[in-house]
Amino acid sequence: MGKCPSCQQWNTFEEELVMPDTVPAAWSQQKKEGANRSNKPRKIAEIESVNENRSDTGDAELNRVLGGGIMPGSVVLLGGEPGIGKSTLMLELALRLNTINVLYVSGEESAAQIKSRAERLKHQSESCYILTETQTQQIFAQIAELEPALLIVDSIQTLASNKLESAPGSVSQVRECTAELLQFAKESATPVFLIGHITKEGGLAGPKVLEHMVDTVLQFEGDRHMSYRILRTVKNRFGSTAELGIYEMMSVGLRQVSNPSEILISQRDGDLSGIALGATLEGNRPLIVEIQSLVSSAAYGTPQRSCTGFDARRLNMLLAVLEKRGGFRLSLSDVFLNVTGGLKIEDPAIDLAVCASVISSINDISISGKMAFAAEVGLGGEIRAVNKIENRIAEAEKLGFEAIYISKYAVKSLPEKKYKIKIKAIGKLEELIEQVFL
Numbered sequence: 001m002g003k004c005p006s007c008q009q010w011n012t013f014e015e016e017l018v019m020p021d022t023v024p025a026a027w028s029q030q031k032k033e034g035a036n037r038s039n040k041p042r043k044i045a046e047i048e049s050v051n052e053n054r055s056d057t058g059d060a061e062l063n064r065v066l067g068g069g070i071m072p073g074s075v076v077l078l079g080g081e082p083g084i085g086k087s088t089l090m091l092e093l094a095l096r097l098n099t100i101n102v103l104y105v106s107g108e109e110s111a112a113q114i115k116s117r118a119e120r121l122k123h124q125s126e127s128c129y130i131l132t133e134t135q136t137q138q139i140f141a142q143i144a145e146l147e148p149a150l151l152i153v154d155s156i157q158t159l160a161s162n163k164l165e166s167a168p169g170s171v172s173q174v175r176e177c178t179a180e181l182l183q184f185a186k187e188s189a190t191p192v193f194l195i196g197h198i199t200k201e202g203g204l205a206g207p208k209v210l211e212h213m214v215d216t217v218l219q220f221e222g223d224r225h226m227s228y229r230i231l232r233t234v235k236n237r238f239g240s241t242a243e244l245g246i247y248e249m250m251s252v253g254l255r256q257v258s259n260p261s262e263i264l265i266s267q268r269d270g271d272l273s274g275i276a277l278g279a280t281l282e283g284n285r286p287l288i289v290e291i292q293s294l295v296s297s298a299a300y301g302t303p304q305r306s307c308t309g310f311d312a313r314r315l316n317m318l319l320a321v322l323e324k325r326g327g328f329r330l331s332l333s334d335v336f337l338n339v340t341g342g343l344k345i346e347d348p349a350i351d352l353a354v355c356a357s358v359i360s361s362i363n364d365i366s367i368s369g370k371m372a373f374a375a376e377v378g379l380g381g382e383i384r385a386v387n388k389i390e391n392r393i394a395e396a397e398k399l400g401f402e403a404i405y406i407s408k409y410a411v412k413s414l415p416e417k418k419y420k421i422k423i424k425a426i427g428k429l430e431e432l433i434e435q436v437f438l
Contacts, residue, residue, distance in 0.1 A: 014166060052238070055191070058096040061247060061256045062089075064285070065218060065231050067239015070150070073189040074238065075182050077156075077211065079196045079204045080220030085229055085249055086195050088117065089220065090152050092253055093193070095123035100149035102127060103142070107134040107158025107168075121253040134168060136161045136180050148190065153181065155195040157205060174206040178213055211235060222249075222342060228263065229254065230342065243283035261288040261399055264341040271369075274361030278353025279374035279392035279404065280345055286388075286395035288372060290340040291350065293357040298334050309339030310354065311346065318354055318377060325381030325429050328362055349386035351377040352405060355429065356436060365437050370402040375410070381429040385410035397421040405432065 004012050054069030063069050066076070080086045087109070094102040095118060102125075106114060111130050118128075129146060133139050136159055143151065153159065159177040160168040167173065178194070185192045194214070197205040204211060211217050215237045222229040231245040246257040257263060265277065265288060274293040279286060291310075298304070307315050315337055323330045335358065339345050353373040360367050374392045376384040385407040386392075396404045397420055408425035426432055 014170070014172065055097075057093055059093065059245075059256060060258065061231060061245030062093065064283075065233050065243050065245045066216065067236055067243070070191045071215070071238045072191060073185050074216060075178075075185050075192045075194065075214040076216040076218060077194045077196050077204065077214040078218045078220060079198050081198060084220050084222060085247070085254060086220050087154050088121070088249075088253055089231075089247075090154060090193055090195060091117060092121055092123065094128045094150070094152055095121065095125040097150060098125040098127050100127060101129065101146060102150045102152065103129050103131060103146055103148035104152045104154070105131045105133060105139055106154045107132070108154060120251070123253075134158050134160055136177050140180075140184065143184070150191055150193070151181075151185075152193045153195065155197060156181075156210075157197050169205075171207050174210060178206075178210055182213055226342065228257070228342060240283050243285070260341075261286075261395060264289045264343065265369075265399075271366035273364045273366045274357055275369075276353040276357035276360060276367050277369070277372045277401075278350040279372050279396055280347040280350050281388055281391065282343075282347075284391075286391045287343075288395060288399055288401075289343060289345065289350070289353075291353045291357040292338040292340060293354070293361045294334075294336040295330070295358060295361040296334050298332055303330075303332060304334040304336070306335075307337035309342070309344050310337055310350070314348075314351075315354065317379070318351060319358070321377060321379060321381055321429065322355060322358060326359070326433060328359070330358075330362075333362075347386075348376040348384075349374050349392070351375065352383065352432070356405075356432065359433065359437060363437055367436065368402075370400070371436075372396045372401050372404040374404060375407045375426075377429065383407040383409075383426050383428060383432070385413070390414060393419060393421060393423065405436075 003010050052071065054071055056069050057063055078086055078090065091104065091114065094104045104114070111132050114130050129148070131139065131142055156174060156178060157169045160173050161176045161180060164172055164176055181192050181194065184190065199205050217235040219232045219234050220229060221232060227249050229247040229249055231247065233241045233243050235241060246260045247254040248257055276291045277288055278291055279288055305312060305316060319330045319335060322328045337354065352375040355377055356367060356373055374386060374389060376386055378384050389406055389410045393404055401421055403422040403424055405424045405426060408427045411425045424435065426435065
C-alpha cells in the first residue's frame with residue numbers, strides 16, 4: 001500500500017517483522033499464572049482500598065513532583081533537552097537509594113563514564129548496579145538474576161527488542177520496548193524510570209502513545225547557560241500535575257533549592273524602576289517572583305509587545321486596561337516584560353504585579369523592594385480576589401516583606417490571626433496608583 005488511508009501521506013508504511021517471544025523463564029511462569037486467572041466485574045463498593053506505600057527518594061524536590069514518593073509498579077518518563085542534567089538527576093537517585101538494589105541501564109554511556117560521573121557527584125553506594133546494554137531480552141535476563149527494587153533506563157530511544165527488525169529509536173521500537181518495560185513494572189511491582197529524548201519542538205520523541213502508556217511524565221527544563229533547573233510534572237496518575245521542583249546545577253551535581261523565592265528575587269544595589277514583586281503559586285508551593293518591565297517610545301511606528309515567562313495575550317489585555325482605566329498612553333510605546341528565574345507564570349494573581357511594574361517603568365518611579373502584590377486585574381480595572389491568599393501572605397511575611405497589596409474582596413476570607421506584614425486591601429486600579437505612585 002503506497003498511500004496511507006489515515007494521514008494521506010505516501011510511502012510512510014514500515015514493515016514490522018514479529019519474532020517469537022523470548023521472555024526469561026521466571027517471567028513466563030508469571031505470564032502462565034496470569035493467563036489462567038479469570039477476572040469478573042465487581043461493584044466499586046466491594047473493592048478494597050489499598051494504602052499507598054510510597055518509597056522515599058531522599059530528594060524532597062523529586063518527592064514533591066512525584067506526589068509524595070515512588071509508587072510501586074509505576075513507570076516514570078523523564079524528558080528534557082540534551083545536556084540539561086537528566087542522567088545526573090537519575091544517577092543521583094540511584095546512588096542515594098543505598099538500602100535497595102538499583103539497576104541503572106545505560107545505552108548511551110560506557111560504565112567508565114558513569115563511574116566518572118558518580119565520583120564527581122561524591123555519592124557512595126554498594127547497591128547500585130550499572131548495565132550497559134541495549135537489547136531488552138538481555139536486560140530482562142539480568143533483571144531476573146538481580147531482582148532490583150528500582151530500574152532506571154537511559155534512554156528509551158537506545159533500546160531495541162528482538163521482536164522487531166527495525167532500528168533502535170524508531171517509532172515501532174520505542175513503543176515495543178516501552179510496552180515490555182510497562183508489563184514488567186506492573187507484573188513485578190517494580191518502579192521503572194525512563195529517560196527520553198525530545199524533538200526540536202520540545203516534545204518527547206517517539207509516538208504520542210508513549211506518554212499515554214506511562215504513569216508519570218516529568219519535564220526537566222532550564223537554560224543550559226544558567227545554573228537553575230526546573231522539574232515540572234506534565235502527567236501524574238498518582239498526584240498533582242501542578243507541582244514543580246527547583247535545582248541548581250553545580251560542579252558536584254544538582255543541589256535542591258528548598259526556598260526558591262530567594263533565588264527568584266534579584267539582588268540589586270539601588271532602586272530601579274520597572275520592577276515589582278508578585279506572589280504566585282506553583283501547585284501548593286508559594287513563590288515570590290520578580291516582574292521586570294521596560295516601557296519606551298516606539299521607534300518604528302508599530303509598537304512592540306514582547307514578554308518572557310508570561311502570556312503575551314494577557315499582557316496586551318492588561319495594557320489595554322491600563323490605557324482605558326489608568327489613562328496611560330501605551331498604544332505608542334514598546335513594552336517588554338520579563339519574569340526572572342526562567343519561570344513560566346500562568347497564575348492570574350500576578351496581574352497586579354505586572355500592572356505595577358509597567359506603571360513604575362512609565363513614570364520612572366521605583367517600587368519598594370519590601371512590597372509585594374497578589375491579585376487579579378479585571379477588564380473594568382477592578383482588583384479581584386485569588387485563591388489561597390493566606391499561603392501567599394505567609395510566604396511574603398516569611399521573606400521579610402513589609403506590605404502586600406491584595407483585593408479587598410479577599411480580606412473577609414482571611415483568618416483573624418495577626419500578621420506582621422501590613423495587608424493593603426484595594427478594590428480598583430486607581431487605588432493602586434494613588435497609594436504606590438502618588
